[in-house]
Amino acid sequence: MKLGRFIVDTHVHSQRFAPGKDSFKNAKAKGHLSYNDLAAVIATAEPYDNSDRLLFDMDCYGVDMCVLLPAFGMTNELNLALVERHPDKFVAVCSATETLQKCRDTGEPWSAKAAAEELDKLLASGKFVGIGEGLPTDHDRLTTTSQTDRLDEMRPTLEVARKHKSVVRVHSGVVMGYPLTHHFWPETLHPMWLLDIAQEYPDVPIVFDHGGVQGGASERFFEQALLVAGANDNVYLETGLWWPELYEKALRDPNVGPEKLLWGTDWGASIPFHSQPGQVPSEYAVQLRKQPPPQHQVDVWGWALRQLLRLNIVQDDLNLILGGNAARLFGLTLPLTRLFRPVGRDVVPQSGQVNNDG
Numbered sequence: 001m002k003l004g005r006f007i008v009d010t011h012v013h014s015q016r017f018a019p020g021k022d023s024f025k026n027a028k029a030k031g032h033l034s035y036n037d038l039a040a041v042i043a044t045a046e047p048y049d050n051s052d053r054l055l056f057d058m059d060c061y062g063v064d065m066c067v068l069l070p071a072f073g074m075t076n077e078l079n080l081a082l083v084e085r086h087p088d089k090f091v092a093v094c095s096a097t098e099t100l101q102k103c104r105d106t107g108e109p110w111s112a113k114a115a116a117e118e119l120d121k122l123l124a125s126g127k128f129v130g131i132g133e134g135l136p137t138d139h140d141r142l143t144t145t146s147q148t149d150r151l152d153e154m155r156p157t158l159e160v161a162r163k164h165k166s167v168v169r170v171h172s173g174v175v176m177g178y179p180l181t182h183h184f185w186p187e188t189l190h191p192m193w194l195l196d197i198a199q200e201y202p203d204v205p206i207v208f209d210h211g212g213v214q215g216g217a218s219e220r221f222f223e224q225a226l227l228v229a230g231a232n233d234n235v236y237l238e239t240g241l242w243w244p245e246l247y248e249k250a251l252r253d254p255n256v257g258p259e260k261l262l263w264g265t266d267w268g269a270s271i272p273f274h275s276q277p278g279q280v281p282s283e284y285a286v287q288l289r290k291q292p293p294p295q296h297q298v299d300v301w302g303w304a305l306r307q308l309l310r311l312n313i314v315q316d317d318l319n320l321i322l323g324g325n326a327a328r329l330f331g332l333t334l335p336l337t338r339l340f341r342p343v344g345r346d347v348v349p350q351s352g353q354v355n356n357d358g
């Protein structure tokens, strides 16, 4: 049975990398391929369109629409090409990829101002529904970044989002295999840092990518993200890698509830699952450092939808999590009006209250 009447995955990567054999010289010397090797290569490797598998999975699991995100070396152009081929199935958020590439090509220092200017141009095209994955940053930075410096880097992007009435996505949670540092996205380890930004920009909707859980069984970042969402009307949580107990905690919270949750799984990421039957959680996403990165397309939707199946909640609430909140925040075009129950007290960025027209 399809789990909701209109299902949207708000966190999808339709691009993959096929690094050449030479790229993995270090791995060959060591005798095995690690996530660090993969992370080093995907920053600069040429991405390719992986939408055949994505469309197959959408058909398989009844996912109606996806929000496409560029990440690391992925491009806005490849995502837009897919949106143009299937405007009923895809929308895209944008990232300041050219600013980063220019710094790599010229050796010039990365700047938050230049990244915000690129985002301003991209959003002015009217082709993108938000900013992400995560806030712009210098992905090549190898020094520790302070809270004050990082918040100052965020503000130019929040100004651009405010100007265009757009959604901003902030990365949270860890994945355990890729390098874990305070270098380029320190907020991923400190969701609470966003309290200041959320208060300074109450008119800008902020979505925590992964809702604090990208990989591993730690609830530390989930707890912080939940607190920020509960204390700010403009902060939302992506849920796709949550297990049932995390959904239940967010749904019980009177300041969060189903209206602030968006299903989004990181489809396309190289994150396998680990199972520990009889424990909580019984399975969870995590990069396994003793094994090489997965070669196959990990079936994240099968797992993520089964977590929702374990929840005892009314269908109209589940429908909000699975698509209604995404439609409202990203201004999605729906096949019909009145599919979702109205939600009040939201910061709604797009003109079309498509679900709320009485």
Ligand SMILES: [Zn+2]
Residues within 6 Å of the ligand: 011, 013, 069, 071, 133, 266, 269
């Ligand atoms: Zn992602």
